[in-house]
Amino acid sequence: MIGALIAERCTNCNACVKACPALVFDPGEQTPVLARVADCQTCYLCELACEADALWVNPDAASSWAPPHRHLLESGQLGRIRLDSGWNEPADAGQLDDYRLLGPLLNEGVEIAGRRYAQKHGG
Amino acid sequence: MIASVILSADVLILGGGMAAAWAAIAAAEAGASVIVVDKGAMGTSGVTATGGPGHWWVPDDAALRRDAVERQTAKAQGLGDPEWMARIIDLTWRYLPQIASYYPFGSDGRGGRFINGVRGPEYMRALRQLALARGVTVLDHHPAVELLANADGTIIGARGVALISEETWEVRAGATIVATGGCAFRSGLIGSHTNTGDGLLMAAEAGADLSGMEFSISYSLSPEWASTRTLPYTAARFYDGGGRELDIPPPRAGHAHDQALGKAMSEGPVLADLSDAPPALHGVLRRIQPLTAAAFERRGIDLWRDRFPVKLFGEGTIRGVGGLRIIDADCRTSVPGLFAAGDAATRELVTGASSGGGAVNSAWALSSGRIAGAAAAQQARATLARQTGTGLGRIGLHPQRAAQALDTATITASVGHEIHDYKKAFWRRADSLAQSATVLEGHWQALADHGRAQGRDLVELRAVAAMTASARWVTAAAQVRAETRGIQFRDDAQALDPALAHRLLVGGLDTVWTRPDRATATATATAAATAAASAELAA
Numbered sequence: 227m228i229g230a231l232i233a234e235r236c237t238n239c240n241a242c243v244k245a246c247p248a249l250v251f252d253p254g255e256q257t258p259v260l261a262r263v264a265d266c267q268t269c270y271l272c273e274l275a276c277e278a279d280a281l282w283v284n285p286d287a288a289s290s291w292a293p294p295h296r297h298l299l300e301s302g303q304l305g306r307i308r309l310d311s312g313w314n315e316p317a318d319a320g321q322l323d324d325y326r327l328l329g330p331l332l333n334e335g336v337e338i339a340g341r342r343y344a345q346k347h348g349g
Numbered sequence: 350m351i352a353s354v355i356l357s358a359d360v361l362i363l364g365g366g367m368a369a370a371w372a373a374i375a376a377a378e379a380g381a382s383v384i385v386v387d388k389g390a391m392g393t394s395g396v397t398a399t400g401g402p403g404h405w406w407v408p409d410d411a412a413l414r415r416d417a418v419e420r421q422t423a424k425a426q427g428l429g430d431p432e433w434m435a436r437i438i439d440l441t442w443r444y445l446p447q448i449a450s451y452y453p454f455g456s457d458g459r460g461g462r463f464i465n466g467v468r469g470p471e472y473m474r475a476l477r478q479l480a481l482a483r484g485v486t487v488l489d490h491h492p493a494v495e496l497l498a499n500a501d502g503t504i505i506g507a508r509g510v511a512l513i514s515e516e517t518w519e520v521r522a523g524a525t526i527v528a529t530g531g532c533a534f535r536s537g538l539i540g541s542h543t544n545t546g547d548g549l550l551m552a553a554e555a556g557a558d559l560s561g562m563e564f565s566i567s568y569s570l571s572p573e574w575a576s577t578r579t580l581p582y583t584a585a586r587f588y589d590g591g592g593r594e595l596d597i598p599p600p601r602a603g604h605a606h607d608q609a610l611g612k613a614m615s616e617g618p619v620l621a622d623l624s625d626a627p628p629a630l631h632g633v634l635r636r637i638q639p640l641t642a643a644a645f646e647r648r649g650i651d652l653w654r655d656r657f658p659v660k661l662f663g664e665g666t667i668r669g670v671g672g673l674r675i676i677d678a679d680c681r682t683s684v685p686g687l688f689a690a691g692d693a694a695t696r697e698l699v700t701g702a703s704s705g706g707g708a709v710n711s712a713w714a715l716s717s718g719r720i721a722g723a724a725a726a727q728q729a730r731a732t733l734a735r736q737t738g739t740g741l742g743r744i745g746l747h748p749q750r751a752a753q754a755l756d757t758a759t760i761t762a763s764v765g766h767e768i769h770d771y772k773k774a775f776w777r778r779a780d781s782l783a784q785s786a787t788v789l790e791g792h793w794q795a796l797a798d799h800g801r802a803q804g805r806d807l808v809e810l811r812a813v814a815a816m817t818a819s820a821r822w823v824t825a826a827a828q829v830r831a832e833t834r835g836i837q838f839r840d841d842a843q844a845l846d847p848a849l850a851h852r853l854l855v856g857g858l859d860t861v862w863t864r865p866d867r868a869t870a871t872a873t874a875t876a877a878a879t880a881a882a883s884a885e886l887a888a
Contacts, residue, residue, distance in 0.1 A: 247389025247398070248542050249490050249512050267542035268575050270640050271393040274470055285644040287537055287575040303647060310639035311470065315453075322455030322471070324636040326463040327629070328580060329403060331637075334627040335583030339599035342586075342625065346596070 227266040228283050229292030232299065233257050235280035245275035263290045274313050279305030350494065350508050350740055352519035358384040358486070359729035360722070361506055361522035363493045363548055366395030367402070367711070368691020369528035370476035371444070371718030372725070376526075377483035379726035384520050385485055386509060388492035388529075388808070389543045392477040395530050396667055396692075397714070398469050399540035399640065401578060404445055405712035406465035407438045414438055421709065425701020426835050427850040428561075433698040437709075437716035444719060451475035451482075465708075468637075469540075491518060492808050495742025496525065496551050496687070504555060504686035505738040515804035521736065523729025524686060526721045527552055527673060531692035532819040534765045536663035538569065539576040539640075543812075544667060548693045549822075550815035554741045555684045558674050558856035560695040560866060562819070563826035563837045565669030566774050567704055568607055568661035570621075574648070576662040577641045581634060581652060585621040588656060589613065604775070604838050610661060611771030620656040663769030666819065668704050669836065670696040671826070674854060674866075679724035680717050686728070688721040690714070697852055702835020744858070745800045745810040752801035757813045760792050764813075764820045776840040782828045789821045797859060822855045829853060829863045 228250055231242075236257040243251040243258050247269070252261035257280075268287040282298050284291055298304055308314065312321025360376040362369050365387025376383045387394050407417045418434045446464055452475035457463040480487065493509040497519070506521040529548030533541035549559065570585070571577045587595040587610070595613050598605040613619045631653055635642040645652040666672060673682045673689040675698060682689050691714040696705050699713050740746070767773065767785040796817060802810040830853055832846035833839050852866035 244489065245390055245393050247393045247395070249389075252513070265542065267540065269393070269399045269540055270643060271398060271470060275393075285575055285647045303643075307639045307643055310635050310642065311468075312453075313470075317453035319453070320455065322453055322463075322468060324633045325401075325455045325466060325468060326457055327633055328401060328466055328637050331627050331630050331633075332580050332583055335630075336600050338584040338625050338627065340601050343599045
């Protein structure tokens with residue numbers, strides 16, 4: 227669940243309010259407000275929408291706990307998903323050049339599991 | 350409900366996922382004015398936005414396409430429709446490249462673009478941008494609550510709630526498309542929190558029937574703390590809490606794989622060990638699925654070395670195939686003026702009794718969206734004036750008895766348990782299905798008798814009612830289909846029953862009914878005869 231909104235980074239642009247499919251955020255005076263945390267589905271899409279890298283989602287879908295903000299600021303995790311995705315890069319930046327490997331790697335795993343099971347059962 | 354804002358459009362689309370977006374784009378391209386109303390936000394709503402859909406992708410070559418359709422027809426176990434399959438292959442091939450102005454297609458490794466697999470967040474961002482560029486009006490956080498009908502019973506729009514202001518809106522339209530997605534019964538499946546079957550409930554209140562709801566036994570593996578995409582786990586070894594390796598049939602074993610995992614998980618913790626995963630995956634997982642990498646990194650877990658607890662997340666009718674029955678080639682439902690697309694519609698036409706997998710389902714979402722969008726635009730042209738209508742919503746709006754506060758969280762958990770409990774789902778039996786039907790009946794009765802709310806609470810109450818109704822349709826259909834076919838598994842009827850080689854319709858709210866789809870029984874027999882004849886010719 228959404229764990230942290232780092233106020234010192236937030237520009238109050240409301241991109242998270244608009245992006246959240248579960249309407250977890252309400253608009254606020256200084257920053258958006260985490261109004262309905264229990265509805266958070268841990269999809270991380272607010273982090274992608276946040277150009278200020280001010281949001282942190284706890285990967286535990288049942289927990290909105292967050293480390294102290296000073297730790298998060300040093301963790302390298304803020305904005306990491308946007309960076310890994312190449313979310314704001316130009317279309318020719320090659321951010322999806324490895325994406326074609328998804329299917330082959332998924333199938334390779336399936337094959338590995340199949341061979342291992344067959345060997346074990348004398349197949 | 351009394352609306353404080355009244356809008357009008359040629360075409361109204363309920364939902365904001367992949368099918369809704371393609372429907373909006375197609376309707377706008379056909380010259381219609383289009384309003385999209387979504388519970389979430391078009392771009393982040395639904396299971397595509399967090400996913401990475403591959404699309405059924407067969408080049409424009411007659412022999413290749415014939416082979417693809419034949420293979421899929423065989424998988425469909427008598428319930429598919431080869432003409433629909435060929436149609437969605439063609440539409441997908443022609444239209445998916447249309448997003449290129451907004452989607453950063455990657456390399457195919459051979460100097461070209463890799464088109465058929467797209468990453469969810471970027472794909473849905475592109476579809477939103479394309480829809481906006483075509484002039485579509487998108488109202489995010491504006492869930493529909495009830496359909497409106499004129500005196501003939503034709504659907505002429507919908508009413509709903511603006512979630513932020515909690516005001517009631519109304520849209521009057523010449524045609525309405527339900528594209529609200531499937532129902533995952535709040536299993537925690539990534540991206541599915543808002544996929545509660547809302548459109549199925551609204552359509553059923555208008556008298557629509559559904560089909561294929563029994564084909565809903567589908568799960569995906571993930572760490573127990575959160576559902577992710579499954580790419581890293583396909584080669585996993587499994588261990589019990591005492592460190593003993595479990596003998597789990599491989600993923601290709603399908604139901605036996607899920608059954609073995611479900612049994613082990615019912616008995617205690619199950620840990621996954623990914624040390625056998627393809628080595629090439631280590632370096633690129635983050636570049637393919639950044640969200641999956643984060644789910645481990647932020648817990649300090651090295652997913653390639655550390656064992657971690659896993660569970661199966663129910664996918665309900667999302668990877669299952671049931672939904673609103675489609676009555677013609679234009680994606681009309683059985684209710685005049687109402688179309689359906691994507692996971693809100695039955696996908697049996699293209700999947701039959703099998704799961705759509707990702708690729709066929711995505712091709713269906715795109716194609717049924719485009720078909721419904723274009724047909725709705727055409728219908729709207731024939732509709733002269735914006736009409737006023739009567740709201741058809743009943744549950745949550747007009748209780749049969751005194752309104753009472755209901756414990757919706759408890760009802761939701763119970764409904765989810767009846768559908769997704771491993772023992773109930775992986776070993777469906779007449780007795781356990783009958784028990785589920787009784788439990789669900791009780792919840793429905795409470796909702797129908799006492800449910801009443803307003804604003805955001807009404808939206809949630811209706812979502813709980815929609816999940817309860819969907820669960821009742823799933824259970825009723827699973828009771829009648831006393832056989833094992835495709836992804837419907839009956840522990841007490843493990844063989845195929847030739848007498849059940851037809852689709853199964855289901856519907857009703859206070860009283861749930863089922864009946865065989867005789868039209869498809871005839872078509873199935875014809876298709877089977879044709880297949881047999883061509884097999885003879887081939888031999």
